[in-house]
Amino acid sequence: MAGQEKTIAIAGAGSIGCYAGGCLALAGRKVVFLGRGRIVEAMRKGGLRVSDLDGRDRRIAADALVVTDDPATALRDADIVLVAVKSGATQEIATEIAAHGRPDAVVISLQNGVDNADRLRAGLPGRRVLAGMVLFNVVQSPDGETPFRVHRASEGEVMIEEGVDGLIDALDVEGLAVEARADMKAVQWSKLLFNLNNALVALCGLPLATQLADRRWRLILAGQIDEALAAMKAAGIKPARIAALPPALLPLVLRLPDWLFKLLARRMLAIDPNARSSMWDDLQRGRPTEIGELQGAILRLAEKTGAPVPLTKRVIALVRQAEAAGRGPPGLTPDEVTGGPRSA
Numbered sequence: 001m002a003g004q005e006k007t008i009a010i011a012g013a014g015s016i017g018c019y020a021g022g023c024l025a026l027a028g029r030k031v032v033f034l035g036r037g038r039i040v041e042a043m044r045k046g047g048l049r050v051s052d053l054d055g056r057d058r059r060i061a062a063d064a065l066v067v068t069d070d071p072a073t074a075l076r077d078a079d080i081v082l083v084a085v086k087s088g089a090t091q092e093i094a095t096e097i098a099a100h101g102r103p104d105a106v107v108i109s110l111q112n113g114v115d116n117a118d119r120l121r122a123g124l125p126g127r128r129v130l131a132g133m134v135l136f137n138v139v140q141s142p143d144g145e146t147p148f149r150v151h152r153a154s155e156g157e158v159m160i161e162e163g164v165d166g167l168i169d170a171l172d173v174e175g176l177a178v179e180a181r182a183d184m185k186a187v188q189w190s191k192l193l194f195n196l197n198n199a200l201v202a203l204c205g206l207p208l209a210t211q212l213a214d215r216r217w218r219l220i221l222a223g224q225i226d227e228a229l230a231a232m233k234a235a236g237i238k239p240a241r242i243a244a245l246p247p248a249l250l251p252l253v254l255r256l257p258d259w260l261f262k263l264l265a266r267r268m269l270a271i272d273p274n275a276r277s278s279m280w281d282d283l284q285r286g287r288p289t290e291i292g293e294l295q296g297a298i299l300r301l302a303e304k305t306g307a308p309v310p311l312t313k314r315v316i317a318l319v320r321q322a323e324a325a326g327r328g329p330p331g332l333t334p335d336e337v338t339g340g341p342r343s344a
């Protein structure tokens with residue numbers, strides 16, 4: 001696949017889709033954004049602003065963008081389809097790609113969770129579907145800000161399953177560091193460990209940097225990671241190393257006192273002060289969350305292996321309650337999440 005002339009469709013123009021698509025468009029790639037309502041309207045009206053924590057800040061005028069809410073228009077010419085919808089919309093987007101996409105297009109899931117690429121494969125038999133994983137956070141501008149802005153709020157790469165020649169050349173551009181991996185299942189399980197914090201951020205409502213700097217929250221995250229690692233071990237799953245720390249050391253480092261954690265985990269804490277988590281975005285907008293794909297994946301492993309996951313179950317229940325209440329992030333304290341004071 002020869003990179004530059006390929007047409008890239010962004011299936012789900014939200015935080016990740018607009019950031020990835022924005023970087024690709026700024027690098028001269030042909031990009032078509034498939035989105036919905038609020039964001040399509042904002043991009044058509046005011047274009048797109050793409051910024052990051054390294055100080056890059058670029059704008060793409062509305063008339064230089066191809067933005068549509070029509071799947072046929074977005075997908076019919078695409079050589080590469082980057083899927084960036086939330087997990088709950090995977091089935092629907094697979095149906096749209098099956099109906100309107102080219103049979104030879106390469107479809108890449110950029111979604112969190114361990115099952116989305118497999119779901120796309122099931123909905124797109126005979127098509128080339130690759131797993132991908134985004135390791136950074138993206139913050140969207142508040143409603144009404146013009147132009148609509150997506151800001152990469154932390155460091156990190158995009159990892160994509162290896163196997164298609166020229167794909168990395170087509171996608172690895174300024175602001176979007178893309179790397180091919182042979183072990184994407186293990187990468188997905190490893191990213192899931194980090195994503196266990198999405199629910200805690202959603203439940204407390206604090207910015208990610210503030211929440212992670214507080215040991216009481218880190219103890220809860222460490223407890224969830226302990227449960228997840230034990231369930232993975234019982235199921236024979238070995239998460240990949242995707243960060244400076246090997247997965248097995250994460251709980252240990254998270255349990256360090258604040259001063260030592262801040263010293264050792266500088267990269268983890270190098271986050272824009274406004275960044276929260278994609279699950280916080282969902283509660284904030286009254287949308288269903290991905291709790292069933294994140295903590296839910298650990299619960300399913302536990303049910304198969306018999307590994308005990310009481311904290312995981314409690315976090316799932318609290319997020320479900322918040323979804324049902326529909327009043328946004330509930331602003332819980334660490335004790336309210338655990339059901340009482342917690343020991344180290």
Ligand SMILES: NC(=O)C1=CN([C@@H]2O[C@H](COP(=O)(O)OP(=O)(O)OC[C@H]3O[C@@H](n4cnc5c(N)ncnc54)[C@H](OP(=O)(O)O)[C@@H]3O)[C@@H](O)[C@H]2O)C=CC1
Nearest residue numbers: 012013014015016035036084085089111112134137138278
């Ligand atoms: N945000 C982040 O920082 C990170 C997110 N991720 C993962 O990336 C994935 C995408 O997350 P994120 O970008 O935050 O999600 P967003 O909700 O910001 O973006 C998804 C967008 O897709 C739109 N959409 C859904 N279905 C369709 C459809 N059929 N046609 C057109 N548009 C559609 C949604 O519209 P509507 O809301 O109207 O349904 C929404 O605007 C998730 O799996 C997430 O976990 C991974 C790393 C970081």
Ligand SMILES: CC(C)(CO)C(=O)C(=O)O
Nearest residue numbers: 135136137194276277278
């Ligand atoms: C990068 C990270 C972990 C940021 O919280 C994320 O994946 C998300 O918000 O979904």
